[in-house]
Amino acid sequence: MDRRATFWFIYLPPLLWLSLFFVLPVLLMAAFSFRPDMRGDLLKLWVPTLAQYASVAETGSYWRLLGISALTALGIGISAVVLAYPLAYFLALRAGRRAGLYLVLLLIPFWTSYLMRVMAWKILLGTEGVLNSFLIYLGIIQEPLTALLYNRTAVILTLIYVWVPFAALPILAALQRVDTSLFEAAADLGARPLRQFTRITLPLSLPGVFAAFFMVFIPTIGEYVTPLLVGGSRGFLYGNIIQDFFTKAANWPLGSALSMIMLLATMVLVVLATRLVDWRQLFE
Amino acid sequence: MNASRGSLPLSIYYFGLITLLYLPIALLFLFSVNSSAFLSFPIKHLTLDWYRKLFDAEPVLRSARSSLLVALGSSFAATLLGTMVAILMLRYKFRGQNLLIALAVLPLIVPYVVLGVALLLLFSVLHIDRSLWTVGIAHTVVSLPYTLLIIASRLAGFDPSIEEAAMDLGADYPTTLRRVVLPLILPAMVSAWLTAFTVSFDEFALALFLAGTQPTFPVYLFSQLRFANRLPIMIALAVLLMIGTLIMVFLAERIRRREA
Numbered sequence: 001m002d003r004r005a006t007f008w009f010i011y012l013p014p015l016l017w018l019s020l021f022f023v024l025p026v027l028l029m030a031a032f033s034f035r036p037d038m039r040g041d042l043l044k045l046w047v048p049t050l051a052q053y054a055s056v057a058e059t060g061s062y063w064r065l066l067g068i069s070a071l072t073a074l075g076i077g078i079s080a081v082v083l084a085y086p087l088a089y090f091l092a093l094r095a096g097r098r099a100g101l102y103l104v105l106l107l108i109p110f111w112t113s114y115l116m117r118v119m120a121w122k123i124l125l126g127t128e129g130v131l132n133s134f135l136i137y138l139g140i141i142q143e144p145l146t147a148l149l150y151n152r153t154a155v156i157l158t159l160i161y162v163w164v165p166f167a168a169l170p171i172l173a174a175l176q177r178v179d180t181s182l183f184e185a186a187a188d189l190g191a192r193p194l195r196q197f198t199r200i201t202l203p204l205s206l207p208g209v210f211a212a213f214f215m216v217f218i219p220t221i222g223e224y225v226t227p228l229l230v231g232g233s234r235g236f237l238y239g240n241i242i243q244d245f246f247t248k249a250a251n252w253p254l255g256s257a258l259s260m261i262m263l264l265a266t267m268v269l270v271v272l273a274t275r276l277v278d279w280r281q282l283f284e
Numbered sequence: 285m286n287a288s289r290g291s292l293p294l295s296i297y298y299f300g301l302i303t304l305l306y307l308p309i310a311l312l313f314l315f316s317v318n319s320s321a322f323l324s325f326p327i328k329h330l331t332l333d334w335y336r337k338l339f340d341a342e343p344v345l346r347s348a349r350s351s352l353l354v355a356l357g358s359s360f361a362a363t364l365l366g367t368m369v370a371i372l373m374l375r376y377k378f379r380g381q382n383l384l385i386a387l388a389v390l391p392l393i394v395p396y397v398v399l400g401v402a403l404l405l406l407f408s409v410l411h412i413d414r415s416l417w418t419v420g421i422a423h424t425v426v427s428l429p430y431t432l433l434i435i436a437s438r439l440a441g442f443d444p445s446i447e448e449a450a451m452d453l454g455a456d457y458p459t460t461l462r463r464v465v466l467p468l469i470l471p472a473m474v475s476a477w478l479t480a481f482t483v484s485f486d487e488f489a490l491a492l493f494l495a496g497t498q499p500t501f502p503v504y505l506f507s508q509l510r511f512a513n514r515l516p517i518m519i520a521l522a523v524l525l526m527i528g529t530l531i532m533v534f535l536a537e538r539i540r541r542r543e544a
Contacts, residue, residue, distance in 0.1 A: 021421050021424075028405050042409045120311045219396075242401060
């Protein structure tokens with residue numbers, strides 16, 4: 001068998017797999033978003049209509065929720081980056097020989113079950129939870145605090161908490177590439193530590209900062225699990241209405257339209273991200 | 285340069301964050317050995333009862349086995365496909381090459397809720413009942429970017445002239461792949477497989493849409509969250525699974541480091 005024959009042998013499986021289980025479902029979803037309703041067989045032909053998109057456009061609450069989700073993801077992305085930067089800085093420039101160990105220590109929780117960690121926080125913050133029972137035990141409060149869970153703040157705090165170690169990674173990668181002799185040069189020329197940081201360290205680590213931001217921001221816009229767990233209906237994000245239309249409400253055409261909007265919005269952001277960040281250079 | 289200058293606040297910050305990160309995990313351990321089904325202060329007494337009861341809790345164990353099956357199958361498929369795309373990416377030039385690579389990496393940025401409902405649509409239209417297979421298929425799609433990137437970065441480090449030498453010596457291309465290329469990228473394949481395994485094992489957002497009557501562990505856990513008295517048993521299992529996952533991650537890291 002020559003190189004050409006081998007080519008087909010290793011080309012067809014991934015091509016077929018991706019076409020069947022990635023491209024086709026997305027195209028099908030696109031087609032469904034132009035379907036008038038759920039009546040009849042799933043595969044019956046339908047006349048394409050913009051009705052679903054029209055109803056999305058008319059319903060202000062969807063747009064508001066998309067806006068809230070985007071703003072939430074923006075806030076979470078910025079917070080995660082700001083909180084992760086000192087971590088990355090510590091690991092790259094201050095931790096010394098132990099840096100490897102400290103990094104592993106930071107990443108272990110990231111590899112433990114997400115559902116479990118979130119549930120642990122519920123046990124901690126819930127009405128009958130550890131914090132409340134502890135505070136009541138100490139006599140500081142008489143009634144359990146209820147504001148700790150089931151709102152958007154809980155969703156935001158949980159997601160920041162989950163993302164911070166992850167956001168430290170690209171920043172760390174960028175900081176490790178900074179040539180340390182630049183610091184000596186700056187010090188020799190009389191630059192103080194703060195000035196060294198603002199003029200050398202920060203600018204050189206910006207690609208990592210942008211990468212970290214997008215690595216948090218993009219998956220967060222589509223997030224629906226965390227609101228389900230700690231947000232309650234008051235903490236719902238855009239992903240939750242998509243989930244609702246495919247499960248409880250069973251209005252797949254409308255759900256598809258909402259889903260397409262989410263997909264397109266994400267794609268636009270990703271294109272923007274690839275313009276801003278030189279990913280290749282960062283992961284070499 | 286003085287490495288300790290200004291590092292005290294930073295190390296306090298680091299260890300403070302580490303404490304916050306490990307607090308819920310410590311809490312889970314505590315909860316799994318607490319005699320009462322509700323964790324509240326003060327703790328009455330410690331017990332290993334939940335771990336013992338775990339081995340009689342048939343549905344919990346079945347869900348864990350389902351997760352294991354899905355993770356084994358999808359990680360195997362994702363590694364195989366990732367190897368193929370990596371070889372296509374670095375050893376061939378063909379029309380549509382960039383499109384194939386883009387398609388293989390794209391699941392990384394498509395929101396899980398979008399991919400989940402799209403696959404749900406596909407399987408409904410094709411009248412394929414939801415099962416562990418459908419979850420496994422979804423997990424293979426989202427694991428592929430990881431396996432591809434891990435294997436491709438290893439393969440990129442090798443000079444194609446090694447393969448040319450093998451072929452000059454009379455080996456045909458499949459033999460060259462099997463005897464020369466695969467042994468070289470094997471460590472990356474193992475590391476990719478372990479990564480794909482951990483991606484699948486804990487995955488919930490896709491599985492919730494695609495699991496049928498046989499839930500995976502996260503899906504089962506989610507369905508049981510309302511019943512507080514069943515929680516300790518599941519936390520006990522989660523603690524055991526956590527330890528298992530950690531061992532896998534350490535193995536993956538070690539293999540990757542040693543061969544890098």
